[in-house]
Structures are given as structure tokens and as C-alpha cells.
Amino acid sequence: MEQERVEKARHIVVLADQGQGHINPMLQFSKRLASKGIKITVATTLSNSMAMNAALSDSIITFTSIYDDCSEGGLVGPGGFKGFLDRFQASGSTNLTKFIMDQEQTEHPVKCLVYDANIPWASKVTTQFCIAGAAFFTQSCATAATYYPLYCELYEKTCLSMPSFPVMTELPKLRFPNLPSLGSSTGRYPPIIMHILGQFDNFEKADWVLFNSFDKLKEEVVDWMKKLWNAVTIGPTLPSFYLDKRVENDDEYGFNIHKPNSSSCIEWLDNKKTGSVVYVSFGSATNLSAEQIAEVADALRQNNITFLWVVKPDEQSKLPRDFTEATSEKGLVVTWCSQLEVLSHHAVGCVISHCGWNSTIEAITFGVPIVAMPQILDHIINAHFLEKVWEVGLIAKANDGGKGVTASEEICSYIREVLEGERAEEIRKNVTSLKEVANEAIDKSGSSDKHIDEFIAQLDPVYLRHRSNCN
Numbered sequence: 516m517e518q519e520r521v522e523k524a525r526h527i528v529v530l531a532d533q534g535q536g537h538i539n540p541m542l543q544f545s546k547r548l549a550s551k552g553i554k555i556t557v558a559t560t561l562s563n564s565m566a567m568n569a570a571l572s573d574s575i576i577t578f579t580s581i582y583d584d585c586s587e588g589g590l591v592g593p594g595g596f597k598g599f600l601d602r603f604q605a606s607g608s609t610n611l612t613k614f615i616m617d618q619e620q621t622e623h624p625v626k627c628l629v630y631d632a633n634i635p636w637a638s639k640v641t642t643q644f645c646i647a648g649a650a651f652f653t654q655s656c657a658t659a660a661t662y663y664p665l666y667c668e669l670y671e672k673t674c675l676s677m678p679s680f681p682v683m684t685e686l687p688k689l690r691f692p693n694l695p696s697l698g699s700s701t702g703r704y705p706p707i708i709m710h711i712l713g714q715f716d717n718f719e720k721a722d723w724v725l726f727n728s729f730d731k732l733k734e735e736v737v738d739w740m741k742k743l744w745n746a747v748t749i750g751p752t753l754p755s756f757y758l759d760k761r762v763e764n765d766d767e768y769g770f771n772i773h774k775p776n777s778s779s780c781i782e783w784l785d786n787k788k789t790g791s792v793v794y795v796s797f798g799s800a801t802n803l804s805a806e807q808i809a810e811v812a813d814a815l816r817q818n819n820i821t822f823l824w825v826v827k828p829d830e831q832s833k834l835p836r837d838f839t840e841a842t843s844e845k846g847l848v849v850t851w852c853s854q855l856e857v858l859s860h861h862a863v864g865c866v867i868s869h870c871g872w873n874s875t876i877e878a879i880t881f882g883v884p885i886v887a888m889p890q891i892l893d894h895i896i897n898a899h900f901l902e903k904v905w906e907v908g909l910i911a912k913a914n915d916g917g918k919g920v921t922a923s924e925e926i927c928s929y930i931r932e933v934l935e936g937e938r939a940e941e942i943r944k945n946v947t948s949l950k951e952v953a954n955e956a957i958d959k960s961g962s963s964d965k966h967i968d969e970f971i972a973q974l975d976p977v978y979l980r981h982r983s984n985c986n
């Protein structure tokens with residue numbers, strides 16, 4: 516009977532969280548699985564599924580909404596972040612359970628749930644249905660290695676099985692007293708530490724832990740993780756046509772929660788010299804202070820830099836008055852763009868980035884040098900690796916006695932250094948060779964592509980094992 520079910524088409528549900536930095540890699544991974552013959556349903560919030568349905572109407576994957584964040588206010592609804600998490604769990608888990616139950620009666624019973632490790636209740640659903648489960652960690656392998664000891668400490672886990680970590684000394688020391696943005700409720704960010712570190716509960720219960728990374732990016736870290744979990748690198752999760760620079764469709768990579776004004780950006784870039792433009796973006800989740808925005812603006816304006824700057828709609832009011840008009844000959848300010856198109860454009864010489872993991876791996880994969888301005892959490896780890904380990908960028912530090920604002924002179928001197936300073940050639944050389952390694956990993960038969968094939972090959976045996984243990 517089970518054998519019969521296994522022979523039916525393989526169906527994976529991908530449970531995606533809120534936020535551009537989470538949806539993009541999971542959606543791209545979903546498409547890759549679908550292109551290899553797997554039936555994929557992406558289960559997510561109503562706003563996400565509406566946007567994805569609109570952007571990807573002829574897609575080979577389907578979407579189901581499991582939580583109506585539109586009428587309940589999402590992250591800005593009652594109770595803030597915590598309220599959102601509670602409501603998402605309450606209706607999300609009920610609706611997902613119902614969806615999986617309904618599929619049991621069809622030709623496509625669900626065999627595996629690939630879930631964002633960030634969704635605390637996800638692994639319980641796999642146990643309930645005796646199906647396979649894969650946790651998807653949307654940050655870097657080094658971030659997992661840095662957070663894991665913190666998780667053990669916070670949750671009072673003994674973590675005795677933790678093998679010694681050869682490159683631990685290379686990782687920035689992130690300990691509780693030094694993590695104000697994580698641990699303090701008085702900072703600019705909510706106290707989300709329990710939530711972020713709670714991802715490891717989901718790791719421990721998963722059959723696979725998937726990383727949007729590739730083995731050669733940091734082999735020791737990947738090897739170390741394989742001793743702890745069934746860690747599998749499946750990245751970079753970027754569509755191959757971007758890598759080939761054959762850009763055909765804005766929406767192919769994930770979808771844009773914010774409406775992109777890509778074509779105008781690209782037309783603008785088309786008229787610029789190769790390597791002349793500084794692209795500035797701080798991702799989707801980070802909010803800069805007005806002071807920091809003023810310093811970035813000053814650096815760009817005073818130094819006559821050609822720039823393309825993404826300033827999100829809710830941050831536009833922090834721009835210095837007249838900045839956009841005063842710099843219109845040299846710069847373009849947009850509220851959002853198709854970042855992959857921009858990074859793959861020949862005119863872009865470097866990127867100023869907050870170093871969210873997606874932006875980091877995207878810049879590496881397109882061979883774009885980075886001026887890092889890490890703000891919180893894993894940005895600090897990613898920036899450390901960019902500067903100290905891969906040597907593909909420099910960190911523009913905030914030397915202001917702890918306020919965390921990087922001065923315009925500092926920003927400008929790092930831009931100059933990365934574009935034309937003493938270290939510029941070396942940085943360009945390093946990022947170009949890392950780009951090649953990234954592209955090889957995701958090419959057909961590259962390491963990540965092989966891992967995806969192996970994951971698919973293991974689906975049936977793992978699923979059957981769970982079913983037989985449950986019966």
C-alpha cells in the first residue's frame with residue numbers, strides 16, 4: 516500500500532516565511548525542484564501568495580495561503596512581532612494541516628515539508644503526518660556555526676555532541692553581552708533572540724538542513740556542520756540565466772514584495788561606463804537611522820560618486836532635503852529594484868551593502884566587490900567573512916564611540932579603496948575567482964546541483980521510513 520503511494524508523483528510542500536530575504540531563496544529552490552519533476556506547493560501568508568500568484572502566473576509551482584495576514588495586519592497588527600507569530604502559528608498550522616490532509620486523498624500525497632527553519636511550529640507538522648522534513652536555513656553556514664553555541668546557552672542545552680570547530684577562531688565573537696540588537700529590548704530592534712535561535716529546534720528534528728550556500732565557500736564550516744546535522748548546501752539559489760547575464764524576466768527570481776522600477780534602473784545603468792556605478796542597498800528588513808542615511812547621502816554627494824541607491828518608501832523621508840534633485844546628474848534613488856539585474860550589470864563597480872545573506876551571496880555570485888556596512892545579527896558575521904576570509908570587500912566601520920553610525924568620510928574612503936585603491940585589484944581578483952566557484956556549484960553536475968539530486972533521490976526512502984515508524 517505504502518509502496519503504491521510512493522510510486523505516485525512526489526509532492527513537496529514548501530513552507531515559506533514572511534520577508535524578501537526568506538522567500539527569495541526558498542522560492543528559487545522550489546523552482547529548481549519543480550524543474551526536476553517534483554510537484555511543488557508553496558504554503559505561505561495570503562499577501563505572499565497573492566503577490567507570487569500575480570508575479571508567477573504561468574509558473575510550474577502552485578501557491579496556497581495558510582494565513583490571512585492582510586485582514587489581520589501581519590507584522591504591524593496587534594501585539595507586534597509576537598502577536599504576528601502567535602496568529603501565524605494558530606491559523607497557519609491549522610490550515611497547513613488541513614491542506615496536507617486533503618492531499619492524502621489525491622494522486623499527490625505530500626511526502627516532504629521543506630520549511631523555513633524560522634517557523635517554530637513547522638517540524639511538528641512533519642511528525643504529525645509522518646512525512647519527511649527539511650529545515651531551510653536562510654542565513655549562512657558560518658552564521659549557523661556562530662549561533663549554535665548561543666542557542667545551547669540560551670536554551671540550556673548541553674550540546675555535548677558539538678565537535679571542535681577548526682575555524683571557530685576566525686568567526687567574530689558574538690556573545691550575549693555583545694549582542695545589543697539581539698538581546699536588548701531597548702534597541703532599535705525587537706528582542707527576537709528567542710525566535711532566531713529557536714531555529715535550531717527545527718534543525719534537530721529535520722531529516723535535512725538545507726543551506727543557501729556551496730561547499731567551497733567555507734569547506735571547514737560545512738564539514739563541521741555535517742557532523743551535527745544532515746547539512747546540505749544547495750546554493751547559490753539564483754536562476755542560471757542571471758548568471759549567464761541573459762536577463763529575460765524581472766520576476767523570475769522569487770518575486771518582489773515591493774513594486775520594482777527595474778526597467779528605469781537598467782536603462783539608467785545602460786548609459787554608464789563599466790564599473791563606474793556604486794550600487795547602494797540595505798536589503799528589505801533593515802531600517803537605517805536618519806543620521807546614517809544622512810552620512811551615506813553626504814558621502815555620495817560630496818564626492819561626486821555615480822550611484823544607484825535603493826531607499827525604501829518608509830525611509831525616503833529620512834533623506835536630506837533636496838538630495839534627490841541635487842544629485843540627479845550623478846545618481847538615481849529608487850524605492851526598489853530588481854537587484855539581480857542590477858548586480859549583473861556591467862556598469863556596477865561595487866555595492867554598499869548591509870550584508871544580509873542573500874545580498875552577500877548574490878554579490879559574490881556576480882563578482883561584485885562589497886563595501887560592507889553591517890547593521891545587526893548575521894550581517895556582522897557575513898561582513899567579517901567578506902573582509903577577512905574571502906577578501907572580496909572591506910568593512911566601513913562606525914568609529915563613533917558606539918553609536919553605530921559610519922561617517923561619510925569613512926564610507927567614501929572605502930568606496931575609493933574598493934574601486935581604485937591599493938587593494939582594489941586584489942579584491943576584484945578574489946571576487947572574480949569566488950564567482951567562478953559559485954557558478955560551478957550550481958551548474959549542472961556542480962556540487963549544489965548534485966546535492967539537490969541526492970535530496971530528491973532520498974525522498975522516497977526517508978518518507979517510507981517515517982511511515983513505517985508511525986504504523
Ligand SMILES: O=c1ccn([C@@H]2O[C@H](COP(=O)(O)OP(=O)(O)O[C@H]3O[C@H](CO)[C@@H](O)[C@H](O)[C@H]3O)[C@@H](O)[C@H]2O)c(=O)[nH]1
Binds near residue numbers: 534852871
Ligand atoms: O531593491 C532591492 C533590494 C533587495 N532585493 C532583494 O531582496 C533580498 C534581500 O535579502 P537580504 O540581502 O538577505 O536582506 P534582508 O531582506 O534584510 O534579509 C533578512 O533575511 C536574511 C536571510 O535570512 C538575513 O541574512 C538578514 O539578516 C535579514 O535581514 C535579496 O534577494 C535582494 O536581491 C531586491 O530584489 N531589490
